[in-house]
Amino acid sequence: MESDPIIVCRCEEVTLQELHETAKSYQCSSRELKLRTRAGMGYCGGRTCRNLIDMIVNEVTGKSPGHSIPLGYQPPVRPVTFGLLGGHK
Amino acid sequence: MTGRIEHHPILGSLENRKQILFHFDGKTYTACESETIAAALLANGVRTLRVHEEKGTPRGIYCNIGHCFECRVTVNGVKGIRACLTLVEEGMNVESGVQLPVPFKEGGHQK
Amino acid sequence: MTDVLIVGAGPAGLSAGIACAQHGLQVKIVDEFPRPGGRLLGQLHEEPDGTWWNGMEEAKRLLEQAEKLGVDIDCGVSVYDAAKTKEGWSVSSSHGNFEVPKLLLATGAAEMALPLPGWTLPGVMSIGGAQVMTNVHRVRVGERGIVVGVNILSVAIARELQLSGIHVDRMVLPAQNPVTRDAGNPEKVFQSMLRVAHLAPSTFMKLGSKLLKSKTMQKLALQFLPGIGGIRMWGIPIQLKAAALEIIGDKQVEGVKIVKINAKGAPIPGTEKVIPADFVCIAGGLYPLVELAAVAGCPFAYLPELGGHVPLHNERMQTPVEGLYVAGNITGIEGAKVAAAQGTVAGLSIADEFGKLPEKNLLSTAIETVEVVRQNATIQFHPCIAQGRATVKNMSAQHKSDA
DSSP: OOOOOOETTTTTTTHHHHHHHHHHHHHHHHHHHHHHOOTTTTTTTTTHHHHHHHHHHHHHHHHOOOOOOOSSSSSSSSSOOOHHHTTTT | OOOOOOOEEETOOOOSHHHHHEETTTTTEEETTTOOOHHHHTTTTTTOOEEEETTOOOOOOSHHHHHHHHOEEETEEEEEEEEEBBOOOOEEEEEOOOOOOOSSSOOSOOO | OOSSSEEOOHHHHHHHHHHHHHHTTOOEEEEEESSTGGGGTTTTOOTSOOOOHHHHHHHHHHHHHHHHOOOOESSSSOOEEEEEEEESSEEEEEEEEEEEEEEOOOOOEEEEEOOOOTTSSSSEHHHHHHIIIIIIIIIEEOOOEEESSHHHHHHHHHHHHHHOOOEEEEEEEOOTTTGGGGGGGHHHHHHHHHGGGGGOOOOOHHHHHHHHSSSHHHHHHHHHHSSSSEETTTTTTEEEEEEEEEOOOOOOOOOEEEEEEEESOBBBOOOOOEESOOOOOOOOOOOEOOOHHHHOOOEEEEEGGGGGEEOOOOOTTSSSSSSEEEEEGGGGOOOOOHHHHHHHHHHHHHHHTOOOOOOHHHHHHHHHHHHHHHHSSSOOSSSTTTHHHHHHHHHHHHHHOOO
């Protein structure tokens, strides 16, 4: 019996296999991998999977992590309604 | 089974807590005062709080401190509320997240 | 008029708030969780002298002190942005905007995941999530569970679950894959467990820590550790030579398929079996939760010994960004006592910036206290913490001289 795929990004249900293959074919950065697969783009803002995405990229590209954060953070760091952003509560 | 831990060898006993009633997907449940929605539902044996909007896979509490958003539910008509951070109130109406028709991709930062 | 906004009402945030308020500052603390205390709330461990350290009591003590000093604490508030203004900071939250001269981020840590097939099933929780459910909310996470991931945090929490009458059937490693890596390598896990062996009530581990100082002895010991029923702590089997391959269940957790592994973590074919369970805890360790420091424009240092990327800061807990301070696990993964000591430093440092700290020695003493608390910590998350701290300090100084 074959086991289920390993989901890395729970929000967008992106699998380890998909991330690994994409990282391999494009030899890309964490940011590009995120944009290509939607991993880390879901509701939680990548809080659960960002380290995993970096690990996959580091393994595939052979690069070691640097001091700047590979997957940048953009506000809002929590999901908010447009009403709240517009200043209406 | 799940359930409440009324007595604890170090943390002591919890007794005479005020009971409140709330609703989840049309059923009525009992919560204790100052309990989160997630804790109250788990105490009642409810583990599934939503299904993945696209894939329909069941989801429940994961991080329990507001980081992962897996436990988001609809509370009194407001979507995207984290069950793990929200205290139950008397008569509160909680609904689980359901599968949505595809394509729905509404992105991560709105609701 | 608020002088300082503190994000996070854990040991660091509360201690900082107390120190600020003691020096006449108006302090506001916000936190997402419905109760103040942060991760102090779930913590419960037995000190080497046999007494219990109860984080809940510790949180209560800090809270009472803060409230007495007039610190304004708002829970259920989610901060989603922090932007620099001419006068200080504009901080956006679910409950409106705050305009403040000084901002302290004490947002703590988040948990790292160990992805396995089936880990999205209801009944699979992070180990910290299970701790909060058990010790804070006092709700049983299940009847019989398996902990995936063996580290200092997960062993401590397994014990806490057991205290609540929850049966922890066993602790195993995650099957090795590109995102579980060292957590699935028995040799690496064994070495890291040996560092905390002095805390263990089990004779084997106590004896082990003395006998197993050399690498050769460790290799030998691991070779003979049976995969099933290896080490026990408080009666909980810790199986360093068994790995979780998959979490089984239709609508929720029904069991875990495990397999015996060799000393390198490779599965031994034909040894798979399914262990029934109604909950699973995933224990991948902690990393500093730095998102607000990032959107605030703070530069970072990558230091694995501190848990990953940490905001640059000096020993006064000041970041290179004007008016932005950090304290607690956002600066590196350590225990609650260190976090509280750092919070006091940050609070005094902020008071000093306002010209409200006539007794300068208080700050230098508080800085020394952080070191003392760190050295006396019974739980060290990483052996090279001191080294990591020194690197951050140097990088921060370097950053200042470059600017």
